[in-house]
Amino acid sequence: MTGSASGLESPAEDLLKVQDLLVHFPVKVPLIQRLISREKVVVHAVDGVSFSLKRGEILGLVGESGCGKTTVGRTIVRLLEPTSGRIIFEGRDISHLSQSKLRPLRRRMQIIFQDPHASLNPAMTIGRAIGHPLQIHGIVRDAEEVRQSVLDIMREVGLTPEDQLFDKYPGDLSGGQKQRAVIARAMILEPRLLVVDEGVAMLDMSVRAKVLELILNLKRRHGLTYLFITHDLATAKFLCDRIAIMYLGRVVELGPAASIYAEPKHPYTQALLQVIPTPDPDKRRKKILPRGEVPDAIHPPAGCRFHPRCQSVLPTCGWEGRDFIDLLDEHLSTSPKGVEDDELLGSIGEWWAEGFEAGRKTDAKDPKKLVERVKEILAKAPPAMAQAVQSVEAKGEFVIVQFRTPDKLVHTAVADRTVECLLYQ
Amino acid sequence: MKAKHSDPKRASSLPEIPLPFLGRLIHPLIRERRSLAGALSWMGLGILFFFIFIAVFAPLLVPFSQTQPFASPVLQAPSLQHLMGTDNVGRDVLSRVIWGARTSLEIMAIGVLIALAVGFPVGLLSGYVGGKIDRLLVLIMDSIYAFPGLLLAALIAAVIGRGVFNIGIAITVIYIPLYFRVTRSQTLSVREEPYVEAARALGAKSHTVMFSYIAHSAIIAIPVIFSLSSADAILTAAGLSYLGLGLEVDTPGDWGRDLSDAQSFIGVGIWWMSVFPGLMIVILTVGLSFLGEGLNDIINPILRKERS
CATH class of the missing domain: 3.40.50.300 (P-loop containing nucleotide triphosphate hydrolases)
Incomplete structure (x- = not known):
C-alpha cells in the first residue's frame, strides 16, 4: 500500500x-x-x-x-x-x-454517464444517492458526518439550496441539477480520474455551458x-x-x-x-x-477503415472485394443501360466477395465479354479504386476481380x- | 406562529413519504381514487381491513364464546338469538364464521409472507447473477409451478400433518415460484439500467447493488401478486379443509370444513350452514382480487413511465 x-x-x-x-x-x-x-x-x-x-x-x-x-x-x-x-x-x-x-x-477512478436521469436510482433521495459511495467504501460511517459531507459537495457542485434538495427524489430535479448530482456522487470519493x-450531451445549451464550467472548476480545484x-x-x-x-x-x-x-x-x-x-x-x-x-x-x-468514404483515398488504402460489389450495386441501380447489363452482369446476388477478391460464376460461353464489361465499369470508378485492381480475369467458370494487398x-x-x-x- | 406553516406550494405537491416504496404506491392510489381501478383497489382494501378487524377482535365479537358441540339446539334456522342459525352439532354458525375469518387470515398470512420472504430474494439473486445458477433456479421453480396447486398443497399437507402453520407451509410452496418469477423478470429489466451500472462503477458489492438499487424497483410489482396470491391462498386453504386435509377438528372456525360438513344438509333445505361460510370465502377472495386487479391497473402505467 x-x-x-x-x-x-x-x-x-x-x-x-x-x-x-x-x-x-x-x-x-x-x-x-x-x-x-x-x-x-x-x-x-x-x-x-x-x-x-x-x-x-x-x-x-x-x-x-x-x-x-x-x-x-x-x-x-x-x-x-x-x-x-x-x-x-x-x-x-x-x-x-x-x-x-x-x-x-x-x-x-469514476465515470459519469450520458443520461443523468437514468444514472440515478429513482427510489433513492438525492442526498442518499450522493452519500452512498461513502458508505459503500466504508469511508464515513457516522450518518451525521455523511450528511455533512454530502451537503458540502452539493454546495461545491452548485446543487443549491442543498438542504432542500437533499431529500428530493431524482424525478423532482431538472436535467442540469441531476447532472450536478451525478457529478457530486462521483466527486465525493475524491477520484483522480x-x-x-x-x-x-443531453443538457440544454445554457445548462451545458454551466456544467462545462463546473467541470473546469473541479479540475482546477482538485x-x-x-x-x-x-x-x-x-x-x-x-x-x-x-x-x-x-x-x-x-x-x-x-x-x-x-x-x-x-x-x-x-x-x-x-x-x-x-x-x-x-x-x-x-x-x-x-x-x-x-x-x-x-x-x-x-x-x-x-x-x-475510413477508405471507402475517404476523399483522399489511395490505391493502397485497402480496397477489397466488397468495395467492388458496392460499386457494381450502385452501377446496376443507377445505370440507364439496364437490359444489356442484366444479361451480362446478372443480379447483384450472384456476385460474391471474399477478402481481396470478388467474383461470379458465369455460364456465358464467352466470359471475355463479361471481363470487358467489368473493366468498363471499373474505369468509371474512383481512380484510387480502379488502380487498386490487380487483375480482372476469367478463371475456369469464374470471373474474378483481384485487388492488391494494402500497405500496412x-x-x-x-x-x-x-x-x-x-x-x- | 403562522409563519411556521409550510408554504402552500410545497403542500400542494403531495407530502413526501420517507419510505419510497409506500410513497410510490399510496400517492397513485390517492390520485386514482376516482377511476375504476382506484375504486376497485379501495373497495378491496376496505374488505380486507374489515376481515382483519373481525379476525383481530374475534374473541370480543363472537356471540357464543363456546365452541363445544351440543351447547345449543341443533339445526336452528337463523333467528335473533342465532343470527346465522346453528349447525348439526349445535354450534352457533356466526361464531364459527367469525373464528373462521381468523384462521383463514392466519393461514393466508403465513403462506403468502413466507412465499414472499423466499421468492423475492431468490428471484432477485437469480435475475441479477444469471448464468447457470439462474437456469437451475428457473428449472426448479418452473417444475413446482407446473404442478397443480391444490394437489401439491394436499400432498404436502398429507405429509407434514394438520394445523394452521402446517397448512400455511403447504400453501407457501405453491406461491414461491410466483414471487420468484415476477421478481426475476423485474430484476432482469432493471439490471441493465444505467443507475445499476453506475452503482457498480461506484464500487458497490453485488448485494448492495441488489438490495439498494434493484430491489427498490423490483418490489413495486409485488403488491399485485401479493393480493392475487392471497385470494388464491384463501381458496386453497378452504379447499384443503373441504377435502379433510386442513385443520384439526376442534378448530373454532374453519370455513372450508364447515362447507364440507354442510354439504349433506343442503338437500333438505338447511341452507344457512353452507351459505354463510361460503359467502365469506367469496367476499374475501373477491375483495382481494379487486385489490390485485386495481393495483395492477394503477401500477403498470407507473412501471412503464419509470422505464421510459
Whole structure:
C-alpha cells in the first residue's frame, strides 16, 4: 500500500496508459448456425487503441456514434473487460483485475454517464444517492458526518439550496441539477480520474455551458484528470487539452486540441471538422462530406477503415472485394443501360466477395465479354479504386476481380501529433 | 406562529413519504381514487381491513364464546338469538364464521409472507447473477409451478400433518415460484439500467447493488401478486379443509370444513350452514382480487413511465 502510494505522486508519470486496447463483443448466433460455421462472429467495438493521460489533463475522445468511444471509457473503468491490451492506471495494470480487487481502486477512478436521469436510482433521495459511495467504501460511517459531507459537495457542485434538495427524489430535479448530482456522487470519493461519457450531451445549451464550467472548476480545484468522451466537436474544442479522433474502433489522429482544430491532418478529421457550424454566414465554405455511412463493426473494412468514404483515398488504402460489389450495386441501380447489363452482369446476388477478391460464376460461353464489361465499369470508378485492381480475369467458370494487398498502416508522428493515414507514411 | 406553516406550494405537491416504496404506491392510489381501478383497489382494501378487524377482535365479537358441540339446539334456522342459525352439532354458525375469518387470515398470512420472504430474494439473486445458477433456479421453480396447486398443497399437507402453520407451509410452496418469477423478470429489466451500472462503477458489492438499487424497483410489482396470491391462498386453504386435509377438528372456525360438513344438509333445505361460510370465502377472495386487479391497473402505467 505504502509502496504504491509513494510512487503515485510523481507528476511526470502518466495517470493512465492504454496500450493496444481491444474490446470485441461476441454476437449471439443461433446454435445451428454456430455448429455449421466455425467462424466467430464478433463486433470489433475497439480494435487497437493506445493513448495516455497525463495528470491534470483533459483528453477528448471524439467520434461519431458507434465508433467505440463509449466502450473505451467503460473499459477503462473496468465495467467491461478488455479482450486484449493493457490498461495501466497509476502505474498498475488493471486490465484483468478481479472486481473485488478493483473496488478500492474505484475510489480513484469514476465515470459519469450520458443520461443523468437514468444514472440515478429513482427510489433513492438525492442526498442518499450522493452519500452512498461513502458508505459503500466504508469511508464515513457516522450518518451525521455523511450528511455533512454530502451537503458540502452539493454546495461545491452548485446543487443549491442543498438542504432542500437533499431529500428530493431524482424525478423532482431538472436535467442540469441531476447532472450536478451525478457529478457530486462521483466527486465525493475524491477520484483522480474522471471519465465523462457524453456528460453534457443531453443538457440544454445554457445548462451545458454551466456544467462545462463546473467541470473546469473541479479540475482546477482538485487537480482532476478527465477523459472526456463526446461526439460534439465544439464542446471538445472548448474543454480539451488534447484530442483523440476515433473512427470505427481505432484512433486515427491524436494531438493537441488547438493544432488539430487549426490544421486537421487525417482526412476523417478534416471531414468531421467541416460539420461544425460556423457562426459567420460569409465564411461558410463548401462542405466535402464523406460518402456513405459508417460500415458495420462486425466486418470492418480492410486496411484503413475510413477508405471507402475517404476523399483522399489511395490505391493502397485497402480496397477489397466488397468495395467492388458496392460499386457494381450502385452501377446496376443507377445505370440507364439496364437490359444489356442484366444479361451480362446478372443480379447483384450472384456476385460474391471474399477478402481481396470478388467474383461470379458465369455460364456465358464467352466470359471475355463479361471481363470487358467489368473493366468498363471499373474505369468509371474512383481512380484510387480502379488502380487498386490487380487483375480482372476469367478463371475456369469464374470471373474474378483481384485487388492488391494494402500497405500496412502505422501510427505516424506528424508535427505535434500522431496520425494513422498512408498520406503521411 | 403562522409563519411556521409550510408554504402552500410545497403542500400542494403531495407530502413526501420517507419510505419510497409506500410513497410510490399510496400517492397513485390517492390520485386514482376516482377511476375504476382506484375504486376497485379501495373497495378491496376496505374488505380486507374489515376481515382483519373481525379476525383481530374475534374473541370480543363472537356471540357464543363456546365452541363445544351440543351447547345449543341443533339445526336452528337463523333467528335473533342465532343470527346465522346453528349447525348439526349445535354450534352457533356466526361464531364459527367469525373464528373462521381468523384462521383463514392466519393461514393466508403465513403462506403468502413466507412465499414472499423466499421468492423475492431468490428471484432477485437469480435475475441479477444469471448464468447457470439462474437456469437451475428457473428449472426448479418452473417444475413446482407446473404442478397443480391444490394437489401439491394436499400432498404436502398429507405429509407434514394438520394445523394452521402446517397448512400455511403447504400453501407457501405453491406461491414461491410466483414471487420468484415476477421478481426475476423485474430484476432482469432493471439490471441493465444505467443507475445499476453506475452503482457498480461506484464500487458497490453485488448485494448492495441488489438490495439498494434493484430491489427498490423490483418490489413495486409485488403488491399485485401479493393480493392475487392471497385470494388464491384463501381458496386453497378452504379447499384443503373441504377435502379433510386442513385443520384439526376442534378448530373454532374453519370455513372450508364447515362447507364440507354442510354439504349433506343442503338437500333438505338447511341452507344457512353452507351459505354463510361460503359467502365469506367469496367476499374475501373477491375483495382481494379487486385489490390485485386495481393495483395492477394503477401500477403498470407507473412501471412503464419509470422505464421510459
